Amino acid sequence: MRSRQKKSAALVRPRAAVVRGRALMKPLLPGIVALLLLSPAFARAAAGLADSPSAFVRAQAHGPVQWEPWSEDTLRRARAGSKPVYVFVGDFLSELSRATSQQSFANPETAAYLNQHFVCVLVDREENPALAAAVRWYLQTVKQTDGWPAHVWLTPDLQPYDGGGYLPPTQEWGALSFPLVMRRAGEAWTADPAACRRQAAQAMAMLTAPGPAPGLVTDLPARLERAAAAWGATFDAAHGGFGAAPKSPESELLRFLLGQSPDGRAQTLATLRALQQSPVRDPLDGGFFRRAVDAAWRVPYRQKTLGDQARIALAYLDAAAATGDDAFAAAARGALDYARQRLGAADGHFAAAEDATAAQDAGYYVWTAAEIDAALGGAAAAFKTAYGVAAAGNVSADDDPSGTYRGRNFLFRATPPGDAGAEARLTADLQKLRAVRDRRPAPARDERATAGAHGLILAALAQAARQLHDPALLAAAGHTFAFVQQRLVTSPAGDGRRFADGGEPAAPADYAALALGCREFARAAHRTDADALADRLLAQADTQFFDSARGIYLAAPATMPPGVFVRAPAGGDAPAAEALALLAGAPAGPAAAMRQALAGALSDGTAAPGDTLLALQR
Numbered sequence: 001m002r003s004r005q006k007k008s009a010a011l012v013r014p015r016a017a018v019v020r021g022r023a024l025m026k027p028l029l030p031g032i033v034a035l036l037l038l039s040p041a042f043a044r045a046a047a048g049l050a051d052s053p054s055a056f057v058r059a060q061a062h063g064p065v066q067w068e069p070w071s072e073d074t075l076r077r078a079r080a081g082s083k084p085v086y087v088f089v090g091d092f093l094s095e096l097s098r099a100t101s102q103q104s105f106a107n108p109e110t111a112a113y114l115n116q117h118f119v120c121v122l123v124d125r126e127e128n129p130a131l132a133a134a135v136r137w138y139l140q141t142v143k144q145t146d147g148w149p150a151h152v153w154l155t156p157d158l159q160p161y162d163g164g165g166y167l168p169p170t171q172e173w174g175a176l177s178f179p180l181v182m183r184r185a186g187e188a189w190t191a192d193p194a195a196c197r198r199q200a201a202q203a204m205a206m207l208t209a210p211g212p213a214p215g216l217v218t219d220l221p222a223r224l225e226r227a228a229a230a231w232g233a234t235f236d237a238a239h240g241g242f243g244a245a246p247k248s249p250e251s252e253l254l255r256f257l258l259g260q261s262p263d264g265r266a267q268t269l270a271t272l273r274a275l276q277q278s279p280v281r282d283p284l285d286g287g288f289f290r291r292a293v294d295a296a297w298r299v300p301y302r303q304k305t306l307g308d309q310a311r312i313a314l315a316y317l318d319a320a321a322a323t324g325d326d327a328f329a330a331a332a333r334g335a336l337d338y339a340r341q342r343l344g345a346a347d348g349h350f351a352a353a354e355d356a357t358a359a360q361d362a363g364y365y366v367w368t369a370a371e372i373d374a375a376l377g378g379a380a381a382a383f384k385t386a387y388g389v390a391a392a393g394n395v396s397a398d399d400d401p402s403g404t405y406r407g408r409n410f411l412f413r414a415t416p417p418g419d420a421g422a423e424a425r426l427t428a429d430l431q432k433l434r435a436v437r438d439r440r441p442a443p444a445r446d447e448r449a450t451a452g453a454h455g456l457i458l459a460a461l462a463q464a465a466r467q468l469h470d471p472a473l474l475a476a477a478g479h480t481f482a483f484v485q486q487r488l489v490t491s492p493a494g495d496g497r498r499f500a501d502g503g504e505p506a507a508p509a510d511y512a513a514l515a516l517g518c519r520e521f522a523r524a525a526h527r528t529d530a531d532a533l534a535d536r537l538l539a540q541a542d543t544q545f546f547d548s549a550r551g552i553y554l555a556a557p558a559t560m561p562p563g564v565f566v567r568a569p570a571g572g573d574a575p576a577a578e579a580l581a582l583l584a585g586a587p588a589g590p591a592a593a594m595r596q597a598l599a600g601a602l603s604d605g606t607a608a609p610g611d612t613l614l615a616l617q618r
Contacts, residue, residue, distance in 0.1 A: 055092050055447070074119070078119045085119045088120075089148070092124070113182060133572065137566060138160045141203075145164060160565060217600055220595075227607070246291050252579070252611040253613065277412060302361065311456060333464070364442075388410075498510055509570065509580060544558070551596055
């Protein structure tokens with residue numbers, strides 16, 4: 001339309017006038033775009049997002065892109081129209097999702113192009129795991145890329161014809177930018193919709209091609225030994241952990257290696273001791289950060305999640321059982337105390353995470369030496385020695401190129417424990433500092449933990465209660481089990497929902513993790529009803545999602561959810577559904593198929609996922 005208007009104006013105005021007119025209009029374009037974005041259609045879309053239970057989706061409600069929710073109404077209108085559908089899949093804890101929103105989507109020209117050429121749909125991958133898995137499967141299979149956030153362009157009949165993983169706002173280091181890929185998708189559809197449909201049909205043929213059936217594996221112990229050796233080759237003898245930065249605790253891997261060999265046991269114990277003394281463990285509240293951005297565990301990534309507390313608590317509990325070392329039990333207690341005190345509610349419900357990765361939260365977990373002096377007075381000198389506080393800060397410039405932590409300190413235990421009196425004084429100092437920190441603006445929280453995260457924390461609470469003979473932990477596990485029964489299981493047959501406050505059905509990993517939690521609670525509390533519920537949950541996962549020919553769970557049930565274009569493998573984040581189901585005691589038939597599939601995927605010389613190795617070992 002705009003091109004036709006320009007052509008008509010050129011017929012009645014001299015060329016110089018056209019040029020002057022364009023020059024006059026250029027500074028007005030942002031205002032015109034803003035007026036367009038405040039149209040009734042945009043207001044309706046924004047209102048729909050503002051009501052979403054997802055914090056990730058709500059955060060986009062008032063941005064310039066005319067987002068619509070993934071709903072049957074949106075999909076129906078998309079199919080009836082002639083515009084392709086652009087889908088952005090992100091999540092609350094993804095810094096790259098936030099960066100995309102703040103950079104690419106906040107650009108008025110980019111937003112205007114999206115609004116003009118596409119039906120724009122925003123998806124929280126935690127809310128819609130079946131669609132997220134389909135998008136990821138498309139990117140892996142057709143685009144040979146992976147990761148979150150993800151972009152996909154669909155034809156009006158909801159088949160993918162273009163897409164990508166994270167796309168920066170500008171061309172960087174040879175990576176394609178979001179504006180470039182966006183315009184490529186828009187111009188391709190404008191020029192030749194039939195060609196885009198053919199491209200989508202080819203993609204669908206690739207996505208729906210039968211996967212290979214797992215072969216018979218007869219040398220599983222040898223495969224596990226080789227996998228352990230592959231991980232051992234990456235062990236960081238100086239700092240603990242595996243591989244290069246960024247480094248994650250790899251909780252299931254540690255549990256596997258602990259029981260695999262003397263070398264694996266030594267690597268596990270060294271890593272757990274290093275983590276316990278490092279800034280990755282917050283000494284003020286006992287919680288563990290998700291990972292470290294450096295190789296020496298000195299700079300934690302400023303997120304703590306419910307699932308990670310459960311997983312690392314289980315690793316420390318296994319180490320405590322294997323060694324009798326009370327320090328390992330204390331670390332497990334600390335992670336669970338953090339989960340209960342910071343994320344938990346009295347009714348057994350938990351929030352998903354605390355996230356301090358936004359720029360405004362950079363100072364929440366760090367301290368200047370002057371702040372320690374002001375809070376502790378005469379006790380400050382001894383505390384600063386014990387917890388590694390330096391006047392110039394304890395984060396090196398190499399690990400902090402942006403200068404975010406210049407002059408600041410992460411707290412970590414830098415000296416060995418002293419006598420009982422000295423340790424009591426340090427504990428009191430930590431409590432004072434925690435009170436000071438609690439007066440700082442709190443990090444953002446994701447209030448909606450999945451059923452799977454509840455299952456993991458139930459398993460950790462129950463194992464800790466049984467192993468440490470702790471009635472308080474058993475009571476906490478009982479509250480969470482009751483919450484699972486009342487709010488997450490929706491039928492006597494064991495149907496589940498993904499969130500307690502929503503209608504989203506449970507995903508395979510939700511069913512398997514809940515079953516694991518119920519199984520552990522049954523052992524701790526001698527509750528036959530918990531064992532029976534675990535059986536029903538696993539049966540539902542099998543009925544709805546299991547592909548017995550391939551030995552894997554699919555992300556979508558046989559009755560496909562609206563708009564999901566393929567039943568993709570569940571895959572995704574660890575722990576995987578198959579590993580969780582095996583740990584929870586899956587029935588013999590599915591268990592045998594899963595074990596063959598997981599074992600067949602082990603490749604010599606490859607560091608296989610820790611959850612796979614743990615499940616095959618147990």
